[in-house]
Amino acid sequence: MSMRSNHSHLAMQNRSRQSGLALSLTLHCVLLLLVLGQVVYLATRHRARIDATSDQLYSLTESTLRIVGGLEKRLVVEAYFSPKEELPADLRNTRVVLDNFLDELVQIGKGKVVVKRFNPIEDKALQDTCTRIGIKPIDTQSSTTTAVGVSRHWQGLRLVYDGGKQKVIEQVAPAISFLAEAILTPAIKEVVTKERRKLGFMEWPSAIPGQQGQAMGWEFVRTMPDVSKRYDFQNYKDAEGALVPDEVETLVLFRPTDLTDRQKYVIDQFLMRGGTIVLFSDVADYGLQPNRQCNKVPMAADAKDSQWKWQDQLLHYGIDQPGQIVADLAPQAGQAQNPLTGGFEYMGLAMQMGMVRQVGYPYFFHAVDGDWSQPQIANKLATMGGKLDEEQAAYYRRTLRPGIDTDEFLFKAFRQFKRGPGMYWPALMKLRSNGIEPSLPDGLSGRVLLWSSPLTVIEDPQASLNPLMGRDLQSQTLANASFNQKLQQRLQSEPRRQAPLMLEVSGTFSSFFAGKDRPKKASELKEEEDRKKADADAQKPDGEANKDPEVGPPAPKQEKGEDQVATASKDPEPLLAASKKGRIVAFADSDFVRDDFTRGVYRQQGGPHSIFGAAFFPMLIDWISQDSDLIALQSRLPSDRKIALLGDQVDEAADRRDTEQKLRATRSA
Helix, strand or coil: HHHHHHHHHHHHHHHHHHHHHHHHHHHHHHHHHHHHHHHHHHHHHHCCCCCCCCCCCCCCCCCHHHHHHHCCCCEEEEEECCCCCHHCCHHHHHHHHHHHHHHHHHHHHCCCEEEEECCCCHHHHHHHHHHHHCCCCCCCCCCCCCCCCEEEEEHHHEEECCCEEEEEECCCCCCCCHHHHHHHHHHHHHCCCCCCCCEEEEECCCCCCCCCCCCHHHHHCCCCCCHHCCCEECCCCCCCCCCCCCCCCCCEECCCCCCCCHHHHHHHHHHHHCCCCEEEECCCEEECCCCCCEEEEEECECCCCCCCCCCHHHHHCCEEECCCCCCCCHHHHCEEECCCCCCCCCCCCHHHHCCCCECCCCCCEECCCCCCCCCHHHHHHCCCCCEEEEHHHHHHHHCCCCCCCCCCCCHHHHCCEEEEEEECCEECECEEEECCCCCCCEEEEEEEEEEEECEEEEEECEECCCCCCCCHHHHHHHHHHHHHHHHHHHHHCCCECCEEEEEEEEEECCCCCCCCCCCCCCCHHHHHHHHHHHHHCCCCCCCCCCCCCCCCCCCCCCCCCCCCCCCCCCCCCCEEECCCCCCEEEEECCCCCCCCCCCCHHHHHCCCCCHHHHHHHHHHHHHCCCCCHHHHHHCCCCCCCCCHHHHHCCCCCCCCHHHHHHHHHHHHC
């Protein structure tokens, strides 16, 4: 009986154990399914990607996050894509990049970004739609030993914002994520912008022989797609001299030359109503010949019949431009190596077999992003003949400024390369002072944004500033060494000082024309001339007036008392003090885009040509307009990873064989 009871008890224990195992297994399975479901749920809504590149080339910039994250309405991205499996290998890789980027847009859009995919291969009507809206097919060629075939693929986008404004990208094939962002983010910015901002400009073409009517640097940058699609530039330099409309908030003055009093008045009144003036200014014009001869071309700020001086007008606004130019002899200020392509941004000397050697030319330089007041730099500047002048060093530590003297987002990209935009024969332009410190008019404040190095030479423009003389390589090399040696000798005899290169004055300005007669428009002057003639005719005896023979049909008869002189439209009363705060941003150079005035004549010869000038201008306009949406994207430039075997500086006068020997020794070290 006890044996049967024990067996029964053991059976019950086994059944209980098996039931517990089954329950435990079931519970584990349920929990595992719940965990997996939660992981899938979170993965579909919260995706984390790790970018291991030092340049973060696979991470979205603040520009994209700000623009897409701030969408107010729905953005529909119509993707006209051929099937991925039918694409050739190179296009298939770009499709992966594009699909991933579009997926990220959907994620950060939080319901405001919708991607709709269409396959034009399967539908003739869709192909007609692509043709109608401007999306173009990508034709690829394949060949075998017996035949050559052409395959047609589609990979284009149309962005539609809030069912209205559209933007078509006819073909898109980004090799990496950053390129996808560089293409799509500005397009999204364009399509979500309700209307382009209006900017006015006045320009004065160059007087350099052979360059009249050419595409100057200013025309080049203001018509770039990144600028023209978001800003509407209108020319307000006309023969009539009409005032700038109230709707225009920014007026760009490019290279003011031969200014009439009426033009000066138009500029003054624009500033009085609180406008922003962007001034690209020069005091000397140099023609740059193919053999790098730099000869001065006549240039005057004021028209011949002008009563008031432009220099005095600027001084009234707190800006002193005494008519001198600046050369910077700090080696790093003229460092010409381009970190993007390895070419020369400034001046290069053409050598044999298409080679180019860097040539130092202190009149072509950039601001250096570094603090010149650091003790080691100040001490070196204050050391003469091996002896340190402690008092002078203390003065330098107290007064010298960083080359980029601001944290504004405008210079975010340039800080990556420790430099500002390039300048060419820049003018000396500084804040008005009492000889010791700035002394601006009441109601105004000013600051310098860019400085040269302390190793500057400031001088009146010379008739010739040719660094390369002679036609053969040896004579040009010797001439360049002599040219720089003379500047170095001058530098040693002059005090150390920094030259402002870009400055800003803001506040409530007072009119330069207060207490002066208002310069009149062309129509007003014509009206006065006609009235004088009419009055003179009226005073003549009957029959003597208007004796000149008539040409053409007779003028219609006028009723008695009818005004016989056309009346010009009148200017409003002059504003003698600013109605609200205005601003002047002054740049000490108008040739900030070179080669040569963007015609590309020196690019293959080593320079000078400006690479960063064209990048600087869109950032400047965005900064003026306080539109920082694209700055992070514009600032994203890959780092220079080249190995500098000879260091940053090369002795330009050294024998080439010595340089090559040094290079071989460095390589084998």
